[in-house]
Amino acid sequence: MSESPNPQRAAVMRQCREDRRAMLKRWDESGEALIDHYETETLALRGQLAQLAGSVKRQVQQKCEPLIRQAEERRIEVLSRFDQDKNTPSSARQKDDQAIRQAHHRAAAAIEPLRSWMQQHGTDVGEVREDAAAYGRLELRPPDSIRQSVESMQDLAARIEQLNQELHGLRITRIHDHFWFPIGGVVIGLLLAMLLLFAWGASPVAAGITFVVALVVGIAAHFATIGPLQKKMASHQNHACDLIAAVEHAKAKAMRVSASIHQLEASDLAKKRDKDLAVIDRWLEEQKRAVAAEIEASTKDKQDTLKRKLAELDQTFHQQFESNEDRMRQQADELAMDIQKRLENVS
Structure with a gap:
């Protein structure tokens, strides 16, 4: 149990x-x-x-x-x-730019009549670009600075002005430009015609023919001067082109140097700006830390x-x-x- x-x-x-x-x-x-x-x-x-x-x-x-x-x-x-x-160039750069403009303006003022003169006499200079090699052909030293470029343009302007004077002073140029042969033909033709009419008693037709012949001879002589004149102009064409090319190179060189200086100035300004901003940032951070330390201490x-x-x-x-x-x-x-x-x- x-x-x-x-x-x-x-x-x-x-x-x-x-x-x-x-x-x-x-x-x-x-x-x-x-x-x-x-x-x-x-x-x-x-x-x-x-x-x-x-x-x-x-x-x-x-x-x-x-x-x-x-x-x-x-x-x-x-x-x-x-x-x-x-955006405001320095006084030195403004002075350099003004000197460049003045020197090139003088050279351009001499180049323009030279172009026109040679073109009038059958030689077209055409567009000439800068060429540093032109200095070698002119037996000159290429410029390396703004001052040298300005001095070079001034010297080249004087050479161009001298070339203008030489071309204007050529005898064949004066004969051609003043139409001496056609005018001489007219004068001689008139004298001969008057002699035939009044001194020798020739007929008016003979006097007229004599005048026409003298005029034609004068005009032919005028046109005969064109060939030698063009050859003379052509002989100076290369020299003129070298002078113009050297002027353009001097200007371009000066502008490049000026631009380089401007870039350097801009870079220096940017560095100064960044430095000043960094100083402000450091100052602000120091002030913030000082304020925070003061309040935290309290x-x-x-x-x-x-x-x-x-x-x-x-x-x-x-x-x-x-x-x-x-x-x-x-x-x-x-x-x-x-x-x-x-x-x-x-x-």
């Missing part, structure tokens, strides 16, 4: 289980209470630290706003000065106090948690021993 259950033992076991559950519940509740308190206090302290940091940040921003405006005004001033200097004690409280709270929490764990383990051990005794008494 099976042994009947002991109602008293069953009741004790139920009570023991309830006591054990109650013990575990108290253990959990005590731990959760400590954690809740720790988290609440920690959040409060961290919130105060965050508020303090936000206050510091706002104060720094407020104090830095005038500094930022001042830096921006200085930047605008630097950029404005850079734009003005960039709140350092409060920050340190809050951080110390956080550290103390953390240490206290760990100590209390460990102490609570030890206490609850001790109570659990005592409950286990009590349950064991109660079960032994009803066995």
Whole structure:
């Protein structure tokens, strides 16, 4: 036969289980209470630290706003000065450009009548481009600087003017341009016709024929000078082209040197602009750091106090948690021993 259950033992076991559950519940509740308190206090302290940091940040921003405006005004001033200097040539460059224009204007003023004169006499100079080799043919040294280019254009202008004078002074040129042969033919024809009519009693027809023949001879002689004149002009054409090419090269060289100087000036201006802007940026950063350091120093004690409280709270929490764990383990051990005794008494 099976042994009947002991109602008293069953009741004790139920009570023991309830006591054990109650013990575990108290253990959990005590731990959760400590954690809740720790988290609440920690959040409060961290919130105060965050508020303090936000206050510091706002104060720094407020104090830095005038500094930022001042830096921006200085930047605008630097950029404005850079734009003005960039678009305004230096006095030396203005002087050089004026000297280049004046020298080339004088040369151009000498070239134009030379072109016109030679074209009138059957030699077209045409478009002449710059040619450094022309200096070699003229037995001159090519210019390497603005000053040398200006001096070269002045010298070439004088040479072109001299060539103009030489061409105008040619005997064959004077004969051709002043129509000496046609005029001479007319004069001689008139004289011969008058002699035939009045001195020798020739007929008017003979006198007219004589005049026409003299005129034709004069015109023929005039046209006969065209060939030698063109040859003479052609002999000076290469020399004239070399002079013009040298002038154009001197001008181009001067302009290239001037442009190079302008680029160098622009580069120097850009470097100065960047340097000035960098100085402003460094100044602003230094001022910001100084302001931030000053404000942070004024709140350092409060920050340190809050951080110390956080550290103390953390240490206290760990100590209390460990102490609570030890206490609850001790109570659990005592409950286990009590349950064991109660079960032994009803066995």
